[in-house]
Amino acid sequence: MILLRGVSKARPRVTEVAAGKLAELVRAYAAGEVNRRDFIKLSLALSGGLYIPLHDLGPWGNQAFAGETNIPTGLPPSPLFGVRAFTQPMPRFDVLPRKAYAPGQGVMAPIPAFPGQSGPDPTEQANTTRQPVPAVLGGGTGPIEGRPPGPVWAHQQWQDFFPNVAVEVTQEGAKPNTVYQPGVPSALNSGIDPKAAFRPAFHPDLPDQGPLAFWTFNGTFPPKLLIGRYHEAILFRHHNRLPADPTRNGGFGIHTITTHEHNGHHGAENDGFTGAFFFPGQFYDYHYPICHGGYYSLNLEASDARCGSPTEAGGIDKLAGDYRETMSTHWFHDHMFSFTAQNVYKGNVGMFNIYSSLDRGNEELADGANLRLPSGSDKSWGNLDYDVNLMLADKAWDRDGQLAMDIFDFDGFLGDVMTVNLVYKPYFEVERRKYRFRILNAAVARFFKLALSDASPMIMIANDGNLLPSPVVLSELDEMGIAERYDIVIDFSRYRLGDKVWLVNLAEHRNGRRPHEDLSLREALVGKSDDPCVGRFCEFRIVRNPARPDKSQVPAVLVPNPDLSRIPVAATRVFEFGRGANQTTSDPVSTFFGPWGIKTDDRDMLAADFGRISAAPRFGTREIWTLKNGGGGWDHPIHIHFEEGQILARDGKLSNVPAWERGRKDVYRLRPGGSVTLSMQFRDFGGMFMEHCHNTTHEDNAMLLRWEIDDAGGAFLRPLPTPIPTPQGVTFLPPTDILKSAFR
Structure with missing residues (x-):
């Protein structure tokens, strides 16, 4: 001591x-x-x-x-047990099995570890078949599906997008992975043998994570990758297999979960609404239609090959909607009310690659629509050979090597150990050719600013899963806020065999408020910073020439933005994010009490209550929203669910919007004292959605609000009732509060 x-x-x-x-x-x-x-x-x-x-x-x-060291975790330094950086290969993501779905044919088969628990065929409304509830959860019986019942929470457009594919996952404690499927041969996965059991450890020489310390999808490392393509609706069945006793959580996290498919364009019943959580022993059927924005209003004749989906034969199924709304790189994570930070940090996170006629995942198909981005060509679509997911997250662990978190840091928790794809500072073997990297910031509060150690250029092609209008060449990426995705292309043909180059983090933190400063590349490389997550964190080893010529491209034009200038503006709204929030409601389930809050249209700064409706844009309209930072030296990456936006101004001027923010986005960094003005459309689906800071510590401590589209037809004709989940079933309450400015 x-x-x-x-x-x-x-x-x-x-x-x-x-x-x-x-x-x-x-x-x-x-x-x-x-x-x-x-x-x-x-x-x-x-x-x-x-x-x-x-x-x-x-x-x-x-x-x-901790002595006089500058460790920003609020915990003692994480012991490394003698482990050195860059001594283990970086694993590719574990690709989730896809099952062709046909009702009544036994496709929803039991998961081997839980015989009979897969359950019946999915249904349009929640399945309310009763089952026993453990005594620790109150006993009696409850529904097998945790989705709120009835028509308000029925799957929207169920018949139009009847699921073609079923993907089934569990949430459970860490265990060895004996069925690892990287989707590429071992030579393209740094020599990792997929048949060998993959231990739940951050490094082979670090302790295994225990089943209470780490809660992952299917209970295993590496992180999971969901694969989909446009108009191939996916039924994502999520089983909760966490301990029934909520105190068996390893010191943090909660056993109730709700899965948010981040930036998904679908009904609110599938959005992972923070108050639509479900309990151990239940499942939740999420329905992902994967359609282009404007599916019911634009290009109804489906005549444009750029708005389409890849076929198994290498062709294109043309679809309705706006091809300029094509999305590529999503992720999914827990959104449990007041526990998002803890549960995501604990392992509830995966990524989702979406393929289209534009972004085919086959670099050799030259049909006039396919952009031919780096990927591979063995399959007609969805090749992962040279298309690599990278999940960045800082972690911390205790003296026994078990994951640890300081839940009392309300500014934002920071770890002191860098991980990529849930392993400590790995290396990755590459060929002398172009690679696409889909980079996700999956941290709780840490921002990253990335560069290559030799200052060579990277080509940024997408932000937040949306391909940019044009690629941007950068030697240093912008600061990357929590939940942002940056897709970049690195051309390794400029290196010689045997060379090494590293990804470097330049953003120094002293606390979770925001980066303290961005270091120069030289300063980061020589170790000027006391922040242990600054500097080299991922090593690329150039090991061979490609076996076949690199035919991938980075076209000068990628995906242009939709032209919204002719769509009338139905309303303007202002949301200010700050501290000192009041709580005007007292429901024990739906309310937050915490320092953070959101002010709507110059009204009071309010702490979160998922029963309160703060905005209710009309279906089929466009609005202008301004997001403001209330000051205090913090930065807030703000995420708006369901609809992407186009940034019209930063701090009041379009000229302040850099090229890499001029595409469509779903996370908006406010910067200290700053503001962002954006254009939003509200189409195709309805229900209750959210807006919040994606510094998940801020979100969990009251910087979250609910907005809804309640006039989309069908069940949505008035303010929606709020779901209140229990193990014995979901009840509904009227909204606790409706702001006067919500309905316009």
Whole structure:
């Protein structure tokens, strides 16, 4: 135990006592014995009389234990057990099996580990067949499906997009992976043998993560990749196999989950609404139609080959909608009310590649529509050979090597160890040719700014899963906010065999508010920063020449933006993100009590309540939304669900919008004191959606609001009732609050 200069020798003992009490408080909160408002108040009370910030009262208390090092986690430094960087191969994502779906033919077969638990065929409305509920969850019986029942939560456009493919996953504790499917041969996966059991560890020489420490899709490493193509509707059945006892969580996280398909264009019943969570022993059937925006209003004759889906024979199925709304790189993650940060950090995260006639995943097909981006060519679509998913996340672990998190840091939790695809500082073997990298920031609060160690150029082709109007050549990428996706192309043909080059992070953090500063490449490489996540974190090894010529391209024109200038503006709205929020409602399930909040149209700064309707744009209209940072030196990456936007101005001027932000986006970095003005359309589907900060610590501490489209026809003709889930079934309550400016 190392004390800071001038710190009383009694302080560690006081800190240990407080840490023990806080741990008990966390257990009581997880068990539902303490509501969120009392949890925050008691947490603050436990810090009384101590000379350290609240987040330093996490499991150990960093200022009492960490000495004079600058570790921004709020925890002691993560032990590396002698492990060195770049001594393990980076695994490609684990591709989820796809099953052709036909009702009544036994396709929804049981998962081997849970015989009989796969359940019946999916249905348009939630399946309310009853099953026993464990005593720890209240006993009695409850529905097998956690989706709220009835027509309001029925799958929209079910018959138009009847599922062609079923994908089935579980959420469960970490275990070895004996069925790893990288989707590429071992030579293109840095020599990893997919037949060998893949341990749930951040490095072969680090301890395995225990089943309470890490909760992943199917319980296994590497992270999972969902593969889809336009108009091939997917039925994504998610089983909750987490412990029924909520206190068996390894110190953080909650066993109720709701899966958000980030940037998905589909009905709210499939969006992972924060209040539509489900319990252990239940499943939830998510329906992903994968259609272009404007499917019911534009290009109805389906005459444009650029708006289409790849066929198995190498052709194109032409579709309705706007080809300029084509999306490519999504991800999916938990969105549990007030626990998103903890559950995502704990392993509830995957990526989703979407293929189209434009973005075929076959670099050799030259048909006038296919952009021929780096991918491969063995299959007609969806080749992954040279199309690589990278998930960046900072982590921290305790003295036993088990994942740890300081849940009392309300500015934003930071880890002190860099991982790529859930492994510590790996290497990746590449050929001398072009590669596409789909990069996801899956951190809780950390921003990244990426460069190559030799300052050579990267070609940015997409932002937030949307191909840009034109590629942008950069030697350093912009700061990458949490949840943003940057697709880049790196041409390794400029290197010699045996060369190495590294991805480098230039963004230094001292806390979770925002990056403290961006270092120069030289400063990051020589180790100027005390932030352990600055510097080299992924090594590329150039190991061979390609076996066949590289025919991939990066065209000068990718996907132009839709022209919205002729669509009338139905309303303008202003949302300000800041601290000091009030809570005007008191429902114990749907309300947050926390320091963060959102002000709508110059009204009060309000803490989150998923029963409150803050905006209700009319179906089929366009609106102008301005997102403002309330100040205080924070940065907020704001995510708006369901519809992408086009940035019209940054800080009031179009000239302030850089080239890489001039495509369509779903995450909008406000920057300290800044604002973003954007154009939004509301089409095709309806229901209740969300808007929130994707610094998930901020989101979980009240920087979230609900908006809805409730006049889309069918069941949506008035303000929607709020679902209140329990293990015994979902009930509905009227909205707790409707802001006067919501309906216009």
